[in-house]
Amino acid sequence: MAHSKNNQNEINIRISGLSNGLYEYHFSAEPSAIGLDANFYQAVEVNAQLEKTSHQIYIKTEIETPGRFRCDRCLDEFEISIKANFNMCYMYNALETGKFPSEEIQAISPDTVSIDLTEDIRQMIMLSVPLKLLCAENCMGLCTHCGTNKNHELCNCKEEVSDPRWQGLHELLKH
Ligand SMILES: [Zn+2]
Ligand SMILES: [Zn+2]
Numbered sequence: 001m002a003h004s005k006n007n008q009n010e011i012n013i014r015i016s017g018l019s020n021g022l023y024e025y026h027f028s029a030e031p032s033a034i035g036l037d038a039n040f041y042q043a044v045e046v047n048a049q050l051e052k053t054s055h056q057i058y059i060k061t062e063i064e065t066p067g068r069f070r071c072d073r074c075l076d077e078f079e080i081s082i083k084a085n086f087n088m089c090y091m092y093n094a095l096e097t098g099k100f101p102s103e104e105i106q107a108i109s110p111d112t113v114s115i116d117l118t119e120d121i122r123q124m125i126m127l128s129v130p131l132k133l134l135c136a137e138n139c140m141g142l143c144t145h146c147g148t149n150k151n152h153e154l155c156n157c158k159e160e161v162s163d164p165r166w167q168g169l170h171e172l173l174k175h
Helices: 094-099 118-128 164-174
Strands: 002-007 012-014 021-029 044-052 056-070 077-091 105-107 114-116
Touching (some): 044 118, 056 118, 077 118
Parallel strands (some): 002 021, 077 105
Antiparallel strands (some): 012 114, 021 044, 044 056, 056 077
């Protein structure tokens, strides 16, 4: 098993001249260089395992990178580790592609020089960002009256609780 470590801006595996076998790669890429936005600010670590046979190249990719986001509820910044993985099979003979789910397969020509994983990795990271961004499951959010972040301090605003016993009186007073 061959190992190689690259620090580069494209996550690219050279396959021309590669003999059949199992290979491992590690990439450490600048987030901006692979098209990620400013939520990502530290190297994106990618481990890829490649298996080549005469018919196909199968690549298993594991991605990890920290991301900094703003909480939907309290607007504080928080950091989470984004992890994603995907598998892709690159087949020399497009007719054999039925063996894999369509999203995991691509046809390549026998004289393909290299496989560029950059765009797949960028998309997998974006898809792995949670839709609901919360600094904590039980984030208390901001006070709707004074804007205090209730995770950090208590404010003196009273929640307006309507007392059902007064409801009837209010109705009467309206008329
Ligand atoms: Zn929060
Ligand atoms: Zn308040």
